[in-house]
Amino acid sequence: MKVNSGRGRKVCLVVTGVVIAIVLLIVILAMTVFKAKHPVNTVDSLRLQDLKVSLDIARLSVDLNVTLDVDVSVKNPNKVGFKYSDSSAQLNYRGQQVGEVPIPAGEISSDETKGFNLTLTIMADRLLSNSQVYSDVISGSLPLSTFVRMSGKVSILGFIKVHVVSSTTCDFAVNLSNRTVGHQECQYKTKL
Template sequence: MKVGSGKGRKVCLIITGVVIAIVLLIVILALTVFKAKHPVTTVNSVKLEDFHLGLDIAKLKVDLNVTLGVDISVKNPNKVGFKFSDSVANLNYRGQQIGEVPVPAGEISSDATKEFNLSLTIMADRLLSDSQLYSDVTSGTLPLNTFVKISGKVRILGFIKVHVVSSTSCDFAVDISTRAVENQECKYKTKL
């Protein structure tokens, strides 16, 4: 009979139990507290910054230049920071892209919201070619959609990097007389 063999076995069982408990704790934290949630993008306001309408009778051409100021905010509901790369926000009218603006790379701290004030020039030739534009303008409401896709990384526990791609599609209407955003509905999709 060896002396101390029971003691070594107890130490080995205690170390194994501690390692299993730590692994279980990390898994539970990763699936609950640190579970990656989608960033929430909201269109706060849309303002008409510039509007120029010109008529070239010789060429039978309408020249329209519209610039919108779009204020969006991105909320990071995660318990860790979210670092994202350059992205693009698209503005669509009835399924057709009529404008885009770059969203510069950055970082959003945990449980924080970052505001973006974007200046968006509308591709007016695409807007003018839509036959429903006149009826929407006369009704006083312009239905629009924004689509923002942000990809980046979330660091969990300081050393685990999780790649996150979050896209947000928001349907909303702009009241032409008040220029206010109404009836905003957003759909979120996140891929880890």
């Protein structure tokens, strides 16, 4: 009986050692190779698609409708794919939301950059109500910012699912003379 007891103890120690080694390996991989990194959102281009201006004499107001084509790319620098739910992108002028467009749910593979072509109709009444818009138009540069928030899940090794919320705010200026996007400065936040 003592022989089996000693053999059972050895088997138990070996199994425990293997389990500890696997757990350590998973922890090391999770802290290094699979460590979550910020998805990088970039406004690649911004084009004026439609501009309609009309004067409503009865109400003494100006009606303005502006539609923009915005190309946004999202790079997933992680070593695992990111499956995200329905999201949205907002366009802000001096802290006030002037446009919003939905981003349908999807998936971005590891190290993939996915492009989105978004059509955004600006809430012109909000834009025109800001007294600074006239001085910005005269200067030829319109300061804007985008806010993109994506939430979803990352699957590590096929069975560990981690909920991720990533948000990006990018400040940039649109050169009104040639309708191009100037220097972008972005801030990223990721919550696990």
